Amino acid sequence: MKVILTGSKGGIGSAILNELKQKSIDVVEINSSEIDFSKDFDIHSVPVDGLVYCAGINHVNAYDEIDEQQMIDVMNVNTFGFIRLCKKIQFNEGSNVIAIGSLYSTETKAGRLSYTMSKHAMYGAVKTLALEMAYNKVKVNMVSPGFVDTPLTRKNNTDERIQQLNNSIPLGLTSASEIGKVCVYLMTSNNAITGQNIIVDGGYSLVGV
Numbered sequence: 001m002k003v004i005l006t007g008s009k010g011g012i013g014s015a016i017l018n019e020l021k022q023k024s025i026d027v028v029e030i031n032s033s034e035i036d037f038s039k040d041f042d043i044h045s046v047p048v049d050g051l052v053y054c055a056g057i058n059h060v061n062a063y064d065e066i067d068e069q070q071m072i073d074v075m076n077v078n079t080f081g082f083i084r085l086c087k088k089i090q091f092n093e094g095s096n097v098i099a100i101g102s103l104y105s106t107e108t109k110a111g112r113l114s115y116t117m118s119k120h121a122m123y124g125a126v127k128t129l130a131l132e133m134a135y136n137k138v139k140v141n142m143v144s145p146g147f148v149d150t151p152l153t154r155k156n157n158t159d160e161r162i163q164q165l166n167n168s169i170p171l172g173l174t175s176a177s178e179i180g181k182v183c184v185y186l187m188t189s190n191n192a193i194t195g196q197n198i199i200v201d202g203g204y205s206l207v208g209v
């Protein structure tokens with residue numbers, strides 16, 4: 001099985017890469033040095049059995065302070081890059097496509113306009129692509145992490161805040177490898193789930209984002 005993974009050097013992407021490789025899946029990594037998803041691009045794709053689109057960026061700003069270019073970059077990297085890549089990849093019959101979403105694909109918070117817009121739109125794209133690609137038995141789903149324990153999360157939060165989150169999330173902070181395991185399941189065993197947003201957040205959304 002050959003699968004394309006974007007954002008494979010990131011906190012979540014590297015854990016997904018590790019889980020896929022443990023199952024002997026041949027992973028073609030696409031990183032920002034090869035393709036910058038903030039712009040249009042070209043690729044020469046060999047036929048593959050799946051895609052995990054994990055590239056993503058976030059800029060936190062109130063609506064009246066949003067920089068136009070940053071807003072466009074967030075949409076390009078988080079949403080249009082995913083759609084553009086799907087258009088350019090040759091998927092074998094029965095492939096699985098996974099978009100890494102977020103709780104911001106259905107919820108929001110002040111200051112998250114661009115990010116929320118991009119992830120809500122990504123979910124819309126997932127549902128539509130699921131319908132349009134079903135003729136070739138291609139399944140398209142979104143895996144939405146909650147608060148994930150990555151080096152960046154540790155860097156951006158004090159030990160006290162991490163402890164607080166661990167206590168307030170029913171199952172504690174989600175480990176990045178759990179996101180990878182859900183991707184492995186979808187990639188290797190899924191024949192009936194399509195157009196869905198699978199939330200992997202340790203119960204975080206149950207108690208309010």
Ligand SMILES: NC(=O)c1ccc[n+]([C@@H]2O[C@H](COP(=O)([O-])OP(=O)(O)OC[C@H]3O[C@@H](n4cnc5c(N)ncnc54)[C@H](OP(=O)(O)O)[C@@H]3O)[C@@H](O)[C@H]2O)c1
Pocket residue numbers: 006007008009010011012013031032033035036037038054055056057077100101102103144145146147148149150152153
């Ligand atoms: N961390 C969380 O708690 C959390 C929660 C919910 C959802 N998510 C989602 O999970 C995904 C991965 O997040 P992360 O926490 O692992 O973030 P991260 O460590 O910052 O990784 C982001 C990845 O996106 C790639 N990327 C950024 N800009 C790009 C561009 N212009 N072109 C191509 N690739 C680009 C980066 O590639 P390079 O390394 O090559 O630059 C990097 O590998 C994102 O979609 C994010 O929205 C994360």
